[in-house]
Amino acid sequence: MIKKGFQGHIAYLHLPVTRMEESLAWYKRHLGARISGKPHDDLGFIDFPEGPNVLLLGTNQPARAAFYLGDERKQAAGFRTTRIEKLHRHMKEGGVSLEPIVSYEHGLFFYFDDPDGNFFMVHQLPDAVSRDDDPLVEGIRYIEMPVYDLEQTTDWYMSILGFNKTLPGNPDLVFLDREPGPNILMWRSQFRTNLNVYRGDEVTPFIGFRINEMNVLHQYLRTSGVAVSEIEDAGAVGRFCHFTDPNGNLFMVHEPSQAIV
Secondary structure (H helix, E strand, O other), X not given: OOOOOOOOEEEEEEEEEOOHHHHHHHHHHHHOOEEXXXXXXXXXXXXXXXXXXXXXXXXXXXXXXXXXXXXXXXXXXXXXXXXXXXXXHHHHHOOOOEOOOEEEOOEEEEEEEOOOXXXXXEEEOOOOOOOOOOOOOOEEEEEEEEXXXXXXXXXXXXXXXXXXXXXXXXXXXXXXXXXXXXXXXXXXXXXXXXXXXXXXXXXXXXXXXXXXXXXXXXXXXXXXXXXXXXXXXXXXXXXXXXXXXXXXXXXXXXEOOOXXX
C-alpha cells in the first residue's frame, strides 16, 4: 500500500474532572458550551461552535490539563473569542476566579481554571471584529504541551502528521498549524512530561483525531515507524486505534461508523 500521508484532523479533547454534573453545568453557564451527551456517570460531551468536541472524563487522579515549565504553570488549551471583555465580565460576575485581561503583540488574553484545576487561556486576535450575535466563546483554537526534545518532536509532527511550523524566533517555542486546527504550541521542557489523562491504571489521550480511512491511516503510521495499536472495532460507535509521539503523548484515532469527517 502506498504511503499517502496523515489524513484527518483534531476533533476531540479529553479533560479530567471529578464532579461530572457540576462540570457540565459550569461549562454551559460560564463558557456557553452545549451539553451534547452523557453516556454514563464518568463521561460527558460538550461542544462549542468551532474546534474540537470536548469529552469530560471522570477521574480521581490529581493530574489536570496543565503543566509546568520550571515554576511557571502553563495552560493546556486556549479558547478564541471576539468579545473578550464581555466574556471576562460574564465569568467574573458568575464567581469565576480570573486573572486580568492583558495585551500582548498577538492580541488580548486572560487565564482561568475550571473547578478541577484544568487551566485555560482565552485569546482575542488584534484584528477581531465583534458582533452582538457572536458567541462568547468560539471554541478551542490552541493546544499547548511540554516537549523535552523540541527539535526532534517538531520534525516528527511536520513529517508524520503534516503540521506546518510558523512563528519562528523563540528557541523554546514552536507554533504548529494544520487546518482546520486547533494549532499546537510546543514548549521546550527540562522534563519528559506529557498531557495524557490518567484514570487509575487507564491512560487516555488528551488529543483525538477523526479520520475516514482507518485502514489507510493505520498502514501509513506503521510504515512510518510509529508505535500504533491494533484497530479496535466498537460497532456503531466506529473504529479506533492509538499511537504515541516522541514525547510520550498518546493519541486517539477515531473513524466514525459512517466515516463523516
